[in-house]
Amino acid sequence: MKQPLCGRGAAGFKRKTLSSCLFWQDILNNVKHIQDYYAPVLGEFETLVLLSLVHLGNGAYGASIQRDLRERAARDVAAGALYMTLARLEAKQMVVSYTGDPMPARGGRRRRHYLIAEAGERALGRAYRTFRRMALGLEERLDSL
DSSP states (O other), rough: OOOOSSSSSOOOOOBBHHHHHHHHHHHHHHOOTTTHHSSSSOOOHHHHHHHHHHHHOEEEHHHHHHHHHHHHHHOOOHHHHHHHHHHHHHTTSSEEHHHOOGGGGTTTOOOOEEEEEEHHHHHHHHHHHHHHHHHHHHHHHHOOO
16 A cells, blocks of 8 residues: 655655654644744743833833833832843843943943844744633633633
8 A cells, every 4th residue: 555645746755654644734734833833932021021122112221121010010020030031031042132321310320221132022922822822712701800
């Protein structure tokens, strides 16, 4: 008995078992965003920090991110926890930072500004799509909790 061809009989496809073909067809049909497979998984606080960076725009600094998290997420975050998370995201290459110019209002000290990197955008997109898929059909119940 001949083994089925994966695909539509195109030249170059190796013969595979039926279960292998069905597996790959299922994968290809169900994966809407292939980059989600490769994007890293974020923790809850990392997700909130990246969302805050998107909301504030590139160039946000620690105090503005802390204020945004307090106002929009109702989370009173310690500055140390925020800077540790930003450093962790920077080590994962999801966030890039740069030091701004000295400001007279800050006594000549410089501010560190943060930008969301492409890897951070991919990870945030994955987290958002995953949450939406999991919450699909539960909106009323979740709003009442």
